[in-house]
Amino acid sequence: MPAQLLSGRPVADAVFAEIRPRIAALREAGHPVGLGTLLVGSDDASAGYIRMKIDKAEELGMTAPHIHLGDDASQAEVEDAVRALNEDPEVTGVLVQHPTPPQIDFEAAMLRVDPDKDVDGLHPVNMGRLALGMPGMVACTPAGIERLLAHHGIEVSGRDVCILGRGTTLGRPLALLLSQKRPTANAAVTVVHTGVPDWAEHTRRADIVIAAVGVPGIVRPEHVRPGAVVVSGGVRYAGRRLLPDVDESVAEVAGAITPRIGGVGPTTIAMLFKNCVDAAERLAAGGA
Known part of the structure; x- marks a missing residue:
């Protein structure tokens, strides 16, 4: 049975449909x-x-x-x-x-x-707000991944999520986000990285694997268990060609997987604009 494709385009379309009337109301x-x-x-x-x-x-x-x-x-x-x-x-x-x-x-x-x-949600103040569970800007790619999983009906709450990568733009904030008590989060989150010699021992146990290191093809079929959900968040470019962290062959064993093009990318852009509208509403409320 082929893996479910977790396309980011319908997720982005839904976010844009949500914020358009909010923009119009503000204006x-x-x-x-x-x-x-x-x-x-x-x-x-x-x-x-x-x-x-x-x-x-x-x-x-x-x-x-x-x-x-x-x-x-x-x-x-x-x-x-x-x-x-x-x-x-x-x-x-x-x-x-x-x-x-x-x-x-x-x-x-x-x-x-x-x-x-x-x-971008990457200022230390906003990272601190995220760590404390306070309202504020959330880094766009992590927020987009949470929205992507929810849109496609992927259950996260109570499941084992392994994030490969600890960077400040993706791995670290995503771990904070998905461990929060919320219906679309509330996961048991493990963060590993390429400095861990046996990192694949952790990814093979996970229900959901999220690659966030920017090393093309680092995640291969033998690194995930059959039926797992696999999200490729990290990418590199070779010229104009986008190279994701997850090798395309992983689709042969995964239960659900993001496509090479049109996966996490569109959701990142959409969440950037959502952050902008959220900020406008907070500023409007503060000035009222």
Whole structure:
């Protein structure tokens, strides 16, 4: 029996359908909803990602202020640009595109982002809120994975979830998210990484395996038990070709699996815009 494909596209469509009327209601009440983006340098891929996000923001009825600094921009210029987006009343979400040129300290620039406008959900304040179970921005890829599993009817509560990868953008926040007491979470979560020699001993025991290391093809059929749910969250690019952590042959043994293209990616983008709308509603409530 072929594995169930966990496509992210219908999940993203559902999120966008949910936030469109919320955007319209905010605008009708005179409250801004805007994604402010900052691009530093001339990386073609980064420019393409920013263009896509601006186009989507405008299609959703949001404003999309954008600042583009050159390859020779200084740290002070970058941080001034972040400050300008923070202070722009039309901006409810701020996104600093990664990577930045080598002279720029990206983490230092991210620290300048207003946590209440941090649509990536990666500011230390928001990571702390997540750890404490407080309301706030949640990192987009982890939030998208939780939504993906729920959309496709994958039971998470009470099940063994093994996350391969401990990075701050995916593995670590995802572990916090899926262990929280919530119908779409509430799992027994194990986090392993490539520094654990026998990491496959853990993934083979799991009901749900989520790969989050950015090592193409690291998860193979022998690393998961038959019938397990397998999600490929980490990716690398070889030119324009997307290479996921999970080898496509895993579909031969998995009960459900994300496709190579159109899996977690669309949900990540959708949750970024949801974060932006959530922030707009909190700002509107605070200003009332």
